[in-house]
Amino acid sequence: MEAVTDRRAGILRLVVREYVDTAMPVGSKTIREKYELSASAATIRSEMQALESDGFLTHPYTSAGRIPSDLGYRSYVESLMGPVELAAEEKATIRHQFYQAAPELDEWAKLAAVLLARSLGLVAIVTPPRSDDLRVRRVELVLLKDLLALLIVVLREARVLKQLVPLASPADQSQLNSTSSHLNERLVGKSLREIRRQSPAEGIEGGIERSIAQLLEVESQREIGAYIEGLSGVLEQPEFQQNRDDFIDVIRLIDARSVDQLMPPATLGNSGVSVVIGQEHPIRAMQHCSVVMTPYSARSGISGFVGVLGPTRLEYGRAVARVRYFSSLLDELMIEIYG
Amino acid sequence: MEAVTDRRAGILRLVVREYVDTAMPVGSKTIREKYELSASAATIRSEMQALESDGFLTHPYTSAGRIPSDLGYRSYVESLMGPVELAAEEKATIRHQFYQAAPELDEWAKLAAVLLARSLGLVAIVTPPRSDDLRVRRVELVLLKDLLALLIVVLREARVLKQLVPLASPADQSQLNSTSSHLNERLVGKSLREIRRQSPAEGIEGGIERSIAQLLEVESQREIGAYIEGLSGVLEQPEFQQNRDDFIDVIRLIDARSVDQLMPPATLGNSGVSVVIGQEHPIRAMQHCSVVMTPYSARSGISGFVGVLGPTRLEYGRAVARVRYFSSLLDELMIEIYG
DNA sequence: CTTGGCACTCTCAGCAAGAGAGTGCCAAAT
DNA sequence: ATTTGGCACTCTCTTGCTGAGAGTGCCAAG
Numbered sequence A, B: 001m002e003a004v005t006d007r008r009a010g011i012l013r014l015v016v017r018e019y020v021d022t023a024m025p026v027g028s029k030t031i032r033e034k035y036e037l038s039a040s041a042a043t044i045r046s047e048m049q050a051l052e053s054d055g056f057l058t059h060p061y062t063s064a065g066r067i068p069s070d071l072g073y074r075s076y077v078e079s080l081m082g083p084v085e086l087a088a089e090e091k092a093t094i095r096h097q098f099y100q101a102a103p104e105l106d107e108w109a110k111l112a113a114v115l116l117a118r119s120l121g122l123v124a125i126v127t128p129p130r131s132d133d134l135r136v137r138r139v140e141l142v143l144l145k146d147l148l149a150l151l152i153v154v155l156r157e158a159r160v161l162k163q164l165v166p167l168a169s170p171a172d173q174s175q176l177n178s179t180s181s182h183l184n185e186r187l188v189g190k191s192l193r194e195i196r197r198q199s200p201a202e203g204i205e206g207g208i209e210r211s212i213a214q215l216l217e218v219e220s221q222r223e224i225g226a227y228i229e230g231l232s233g234v235l236e237q238p239e240f241q242q243n244r245d246d247f248i249d250v251i252r253l254i255d256a257r258s259v260d261q262l263m264p265p266a267t268l269g270n271s272g273v274s275v276v277i278g279q280e281h282p283i284r285a286m287q288h289c290s291v292v293m294t295p296y297s298a299r300s301g302i303s304g305f306v307g308v309l310g311p312t313r314l315e316y317g318r319a320v321a322r323v324r325y326f327s328s329l330l331d332e333l334m335i336e337i338y339g
Numbered sequence C: 001c002t003t004g005g006c007a008c009t010c011t012c013a014g015c016a017a018g019a020g021a022g023t024g025c026c027a028a029a030t
Numbered sequence D: 001a002t003t004t005g006g007c008a009c010t011c012t013c014t015t016g017c018t019g020a021g022a023g024t025g026c027c028a029a030g
Helices: A001-021 A028-035 A041-054 A070-082 A086-099 A105-120 A173-187 A191-198 A205-222 A230-236 A238-242 A244-255 A316-339 B002-022 B029-033 B041-053 B070-082 B090-102 B105-120 B171-186 B192-197 B203-221 B231-235 B240-244 B244-255 B315-336
Strands: A123-126 A135-144 A148-153 A158-165 A228-229 A274-276 A288-298 A300-310 B125-126 B134-144 B148-155 B158-166 B227-229 B274-277 B288-298 B303-309
Touching: A001 A041, A001 A070, A001 B041, A028 A041, A070 A274, A070 A316, A086 A105, A086 A316, A105 A123, A105 A228, A105 A230, A105 A300, A105 A316, A123 A230, A135 A173, A135 A205, A135 B134, A135 B315, A148 A205, A148 B029, A148 B148, A158 A205, A158 B158, A173 A205, A191 A205, A230 A300, A230 B244, A238 A244, A244 B231, A288 A316, A300 A316, A316 B134, B002 B029, B002 B041, B002 B070, B029 B041, B070 B274, B070 B315, B090 B105, B090 B315, B105 B125, B105 B227, B105 B231, B105 B303, B105 B315, B125 B231, B134 B171, B134 B203, B148 B203, B158 B203, B171 B203, B192 B203, B240 B244, B288 B315, B303 B315
Parallel strands: none
Antiparallel strands: A123 A228, A123 A300, A135 A148, A148 A158, A274 A288, A288 A300, B125 B227, B125 B303, B134 B148, B148 B158, B274 B288, B288 B303
8 A cells, every 4th residue: 555655656756747847748658768667557557547536637638648736736845846955066156146246135136036037947036125114224315406305214124215305495415414313313213103103393304204204104005026037938938838818917917016916925924935836826817827935034024035936837846945045045144134 | 203102102101000000911902991092902002012112011921911011110100100299188197197106216217117018018118317427426324233334325316326334343323424424525426437546535434435436336337227117018919929939039138127238229329219110120139129219318417218119010109109208207307306 | 094803822710631649448467 | 456468549739631711913994
């Protein structure tokens, strides 16, 4: 019984590997010859039948080879894929590129997205770290013209927001300096709610303070900003070329950068790498895709995530290994900043 | 002679309109019936033959309808298209959306890209204003940790650059304030070259100054940052669906945000709206596409551009009108800031 | 110069036939 | 009781063909 089950699982694993590799339905003979199994084709066929009746494989039509179902991929990811770890050499290469890049949060997020997309041929989505409650770390005002200044607000997590603000009366930079230093005294460490609660500042400061509140308000309602890379890679996948209609909505979501539609928000809470396969995805349009993602963070309340997205036929092992490594790398970099 | 030429030109115009509209080769009969021409089908046919031998039309095969050649489109754009102007109502709608948006350069550029892409179903590319020589307007330092600060450099055109900088020795924010105010005295209004030429600052300031120089250096070599929107619209065009191979390289360029490959740099100098049609484009991969673009600027040396990109079969009139209007709108907004 | 007429050309959809791949099942072998 | 070889069967995919359709090109008459 055990031996049989082992063999059956082994065949499922091979079917998944072969299908992921070739994108063609895989038959009993192919598997036997390519992987030099001792069992005969007929035996493999009957095992495949069993796997199909258990829901792990499907048949596009009567006499084609087998294709893994979502459940088949799930089982592969859970127990058949085996441990995944990047080679030390590859880790070093990746790490090196981060040290080469400009030391800046957005740069790192972008770099992670680019490298992930390139090495997997999938769409990669990486968000810079973001706090769920926005707190002011620092306020600056830069004079642009007599009656116009650039307001810069640095948030707790070192994100930088900016907005143009009109001035009620002409000012010079030194006046703005003293205004911003007053504002810093009043606002540093405060959240939007706390700023609203305290008695408003007066005069010019009051106007700026309202702008700051508005800026935080808008920012808190804005869609999560993310770096999305690698769309062209996915367009070359045979899935896209054949079932264009199934994927056009996915492209639309990517194009609109609707990160919370692309990445199932519920799974963001989990620690460790989440794998969402096909129909497991809550969004209809995404049910022909799989998502591999994981959050990273250095301190509670400040976090982002790293993820990739592609057709369900994707290299789960490689994807999980890389997503995990990139998130740990970002964790590390975050600790240097926030820790 | 003149009358004949007029009719011929009229037919070219109709062929372009009809083909742009339907994406199907257009025949003599279609044109006659749809536009109620007084001439007979045979006459139209012979005119079409003449247009073809002059290079304005082509034939996909012996007995299909006509398709405009690049030259045909060129002629349409130069003289047949007629004046293009948006309806006052539409202008008002667009303008309104800009006043609703957060007052910020990047926001405006992004909004312009989104609206352009949506209204034309093309890829829209808009760059925020950028100066060709980078000059420091202001420097700020924000303490993140004992030994780490966020360096913010505001450029002349109100762009904001940022970078993390390690500190040689522990500092508090007030020390950073005095450092940054010294740096402002030394650097405001200076370009990278000028900063390099003057004798370097000492101590902590020296380190920061080197970081600033590095930041400017990197920024000056970076690809122009642009907002690119509307890829999914273009993917639905029949051109893409049929000749995928011709367009995959274009998608790759878009994906890599290679703005200077997508938009022919030479034409950026021209004032007015540039239209680059098919083979006129210097980049091989782009020769199945057309580009409609125009620079905007409020002051010499600070400028950006607005452009759209799609298959050669695009609605040149609508595209030119919108690109022109958006650029004039951005011009106006820029004048409020820089003018 | 314009027009109706007509032969000609080329594509495209539909259909049939044959090849190919792979299954499903059965009866024999282990 | 499981495994295996054999074989019929099913379904797709390619190829070739045919007829319909669309549109041209040309010619001779208006």
